[in-house]
Amino acid sequence: xxxxxxxxxxxxxxxxxxxxxxxxxxxxxxxxxxxxxxxxxxxxxxxxxxxxxxxxxxxxxxxxxxxxxxxxxxxxxxxxxxxxxxxxxxxxxxxxxxxxxxxxxxxxxxxxxxxxxxxxxxxxxxxxxxxxxxxxxxxxxxxxxxxxxxxxxxxxxxxxxxxxxxxxxxxxxxxxxxxxxxxxxxxxxxxxxxxxxxxxxxxxxxxxxxxxxxxxxxxxxxxxxxxxxxxxxxxxxxxxxxxxxxxxxxxxxxxxxxxxxxxxxxxxxxxxxxxxxxxxxxxxxxxxxxxxxxxxxxxxxxxxxxxxxxxxxxxxxxxxxxxxxxxxxxxxxxxxxxx
Amino acid sequence: xxxxxxxxxxxxxxxxxxxxxxxxxxxxxxxxxxxxxxxxxxxxxxxxxxxxxxxxxxxxxxxxxxxxxxxxxxxxxxxxxxxxxxxxxxxxxxxxxxxxxxxxxxxxxxxxxxxxxxxxxxxxxxxxxxxxxxxxxxxxxxxxxxxxxxxxxxxxxxxxxxxxxxxxxxxxxxxxxxxxxxxxxxxxxxxxxxxxxxxxxxxxxxxxxxxxxxxxxxxxxxxxxxxxxxxxxxxxxxxxxxxxxxxxxxxxxxxxxxxxxxxxxxxxxxxxxxxxxxxxxxxxxxxxxxxxxxxxxxxxxxxxxxxxxxxxxxxxxxxxxxxxxxxxxxxxxxxxxxx
DNA sequence: TTGAAAGCGCTAACAC
DNA sequence: GTGTTAGCGCTTTCAA
Numbered sequence: 001x002x003x004x005x006x007x008x009x010x011x012x013x014x015x016x017x018x019x020x021x022x023x024x025x026x027x028x029x030x031x032x033x034x035x036x037x038x039x040x041x042x043x044x045x046x047x048x049x050x051x052x053x054x055x056x057x058x059x060x061x062x063x064x065x066x067x068x069x070x071x072x073x074x075x076x077x078x079x080x081x082x083x084x085x086x087x088x089x090x091x092x093x094x095x096x097x098x099x100x101x102x103x104x105x106x107x108x109x110x111x112x113x114x115x116x117x118x119x120x121x122x123x124x125x126x127x128x129x130x131x132x133x134x135x136x137x138x139x140x141x142x143x144x145x146x147x148x149x150x151x152x153x154x155x156x157x158x159x160x161x162x163x164x165x166x167x168x169x170x171x172x173x174x175x176x177x178x179x180x181x182x183x184x185x186x187x188x189x190x191x192x193x194x195x196x197x198x199x200x201x202x203x204x205x206x207x208x209x210x211x212x213x214x215x216x217x218x219x220x221x222x223x224x225x226x227x228x229x230x231x232x233x234x235x236x237x238x239x240x241x242x243x244x245x246x247x248x249x250x251x252x253x254x255x256x257x258x259x260x261x262x263x264x265x266x267x268x269x270x271x272x273x274x275x276x277x278x279x280x281x282x283x284x285x286x287x288x289x290x291x292x293x294x295x296x297x298x299x300x301x302x303x304x305x306x307x308x309x310x311x312x313x314x315x316x317x318x319x320x321x322x323x324x325x326x327x328x329x330x331x332x333x334x335x336x337x338x339x
Numbered sequence: 340x341x342x343x344x345x346x347x348x349x350x351x352x353x354x355x356x357x358x359x360x361x362x363x364x365x366x367x368x369x370x371x372x373x374x375x376x377x378x379x380x381x382x383x384x385x386x387x388x389x390x391x392x393x394x395x396x397x398x399x400x401x402x403x404x405x406x407x408x409x410x411x412x413x414x415x416x417x418x419x420x421x422x423x424x425x426x427x428x429x430x431x432x433x434x435x436x437x438x439x440x441x442x443x444x445x446x447x448x449x450x451x452x453x454x455x456x457x458x459x460x461x462x463x464x465x466x467x468x469x470x471x472x473x474x475x476x477x478x479x480x481x482x483x484x485x486x487x488x489x490x491x492x493x494x495x496x497x498x499x500x501x502x503x504x505x506x507x508x509x510x511x512x513x514x515x516x517x518x519x520x521x522x523x524x525x526x527x528x529x530x531x532x533x534x535x536x537x538x539x540x541x542x543x544x545x546x547x548x549x550x551x552x553x554x555x556x557x558x559x560x561x562x563x564x565x566x567x568x569x570x571x572x573x574x575x576x577x578x579x580x581x582x583x584x585x586x587x588x589x590x591x592x593x594x595x596x597x598x599x600x601x602x603x604x605x606x607x608x609x610x611x612x613x614x615x616x617x618x619x620x621x622x623x624x625x626x627x628x629x630x631x632x633x634x635x636x637x638x639x640x641x642x643x644x645x646x647x648x649x650x651x652x653x654x655x656x657x658x659x660x661x662x663x664x665x666x667x668x669x670x671x672x673x674x675x676x677x678x
Numbered sequence: 679t680t681g682a683a684a685g686c687g688c689t690a691a692c693a694c
Numbered sequence: 695g696t697g698t699t700a701g702c703g704c705t706t707t708c709a710a
Contacts, residue, residue, distance in 0.1 A: 002477065014680075015681045016704085020705065030680090048451060050454040051390060051394045051455070052704040053705075054704090055687070056686055057705075071618065076412065076415030083409065083436050092435065092452055092455065093433065096431065097419065110386075113431055224619070224621070228622060257622045257624055279410065280412075280563070283563040283564070283593055284596075284624075285595065357697075359688075388687050390688090391687035395687080395690090396689075
């Protein structure tokens with residue numbers, strides 16, 4: 001059985017209050033008393049029972065992070081950054097996976113499991129604007145992603161429309177005209193896919209190029225396999241294109257894979273741009289030109305915002321929207337200048 | 340303020356014991372009483388305070404998973420599987436990152452932060468056999484990885500020597516003779532690198548091929564960038580080889596990247612085999628022949644073993660070593676038959 | 679400078 | 695069937 005405050009107090013011959021004072025570096029303790037207590041702590045190998053402390057204080061020192069799936073590189077990298085940032089504040093992170101499923105996401109928001117934490121960073125993927133009311137929870141909550149806007153909570157996200165517009169403009173500036181899209185979602189207006197597609201359309205429009213739904217490939221999930229499959233569809237349909245905008249890096253990489261099998265050369269025949277700037281994008285063959293949407297900043301800001309809300313729940317200032325900076329990272333798959 | 344048992348009891352006009360009984364599905368409750376209580380619970384939106392429950396029961400319903408870095412695909416995929424398996428048992432997972440640093444790993448083992456959990460799945464990377472005593476902790480612990488063997492704890496790991504031997508034999512059987520290694524660690528005997536290198540040497544020896552340290556490239560970390568750099572070293576040194584055994588997939592992918600830049604064709608000029616069977620290995624260009632070391636089984640087994648120890652801490656049966664099955668997955672980067 | 683004691687919200691032994 | 699109550703280990707107010 002682990003030692004308790006009482007055990008330490010008994011061994012040291014003092015009361016538990018004194019032990020508690022020592023542990024909390026309360027200043028006015030006689031050095032001799034302090035030494036006795038510290039000896040007793042060492043002798044017993046005492047460590048405080050955090051559960052008891054939490055019950056007393058109402059804090060747990062843990063936050064929850066909910067993501068669709070940690071095996072997806074994007075969320076793995078996000079979680080790594082969240083954990084690192086939380087650790088700086090001495091806070092641990094409990095991770096929940098929702099599979100990007102709306103029902104599981106909504107369930108999670110009301111789950112008693114969250115009682116083990118002081119707040120939640122919630123990367124939504126399945127729920128939508130109609131679920132905005134579900135975000136009105138009693139615990140501190142920071143929302144990530146682009147499924148719900150104008151909710152009653154702090155929201156940290158990326159500039160999807162602007163970034164996608166910049167990526168498309170980049171391709172246009174390099175001389176491409178028939179830019180296929182991989183990863184669109186049917187009828188989606190908001191959501192990552194919808195917003196990025198909007199940016200794409202805005203760029204086309206500004207350049208006076210008509211939007212052509214024939215070169216937009218729809219997928220449900222954003223795995224490599226789906227990018228590969230979407231590209232196969234495009235090729236099977238025999239449509240012509242000279243560039244591909246993958247709505248994220250894994251889709252773009254999957255699509256590149258299929259093109260390579262089909263004997264299409266990237267970037268000589270077709271330029272490819274992705275989105276996320278995963279670590280992997282630097283080392284693919286060819287390396288991937290992509291949009292860095294500021295994910296690290298998003299992770300850090302989400303943690304800081306949540307911790308601020310936890311520290312001062314009554315701060316009462318309205319929910320804020322935090323937008324990350326983005327930039328187009330030029331690599332081999334889409335050179336600025338075609339040769 | 341969140342509602343408590345007492346609030347519910349007051350509203351329902353019963354005692355807290357009755358409320359508790361309802362919550363725990365205690366069978367002998369008058370239906371009318373049950374209904375009253377359930378109404379009160381619904382009215383107040385009551386959810387039990389898990390911290391209090393934990394304090395009482397001595398359980399937290401959470402386990403910790405310590406990995407070097409979630410941004411590394413291998414650990415992202417491992418964590419995803421651990422969380423999914425834990426969820427089946429209604430257990431949540433708290434993730435710690437150690438950076439693969441020995442000091443941080445040892446610190447973590449004694450950290451009070453772990454008090455928030457019932458046990459730990461610990462993927463060691465920095466500590467070594469000399470630290471075996473540190474594994475003698477008081478809480479349930481399951482060890483992953485190959486840094487420490489014969490410790491006082493359950494250990495779930497892969498067949499490194501045998502798998503590496505099989506991978507090397509696969510290359511030899513396809514006709515390769517000069518098999519370079521990427522990712523070796525200087526002077527390492529155990530550890531993933533040391534063990535896999537041993538398997539490699541055993542296969543060479545069995546085939547009567549002398550070991551040549553000139554075609555073994557050393558790296559410290561197992562990131563893509565290090566695989567790329569190691570390959571550049573090999574090429575700069577002008578050594579000859581007709582195959583590469585990357586000690587993990589990311590190393591192999593980084594090495595492929597460098598070869599492509601150097602105009603070396605995989606697999607026509609050089610065959611490449613990796614290790615881990617990451618999702619990514621299926622979609623690289625060319626797709627990667629690799630060893631599937633049974634990581635999913637390892638994750639599931641680790642969780643099950645830990646939960647068993649937690650449920651029955653006195654079970655007293657000795658620490659066990661669980662070894663996963665492995666297999667060589669043939670893909671494009673190293674075909675069984677060279678053409 | 680230190681001690682006594684209440685109480686965080688819950689579970690469970692025991693009483694009625 | 696349902697109520698009373700002790701106590702999990704800690705923090706903190708109040709006293710001494």
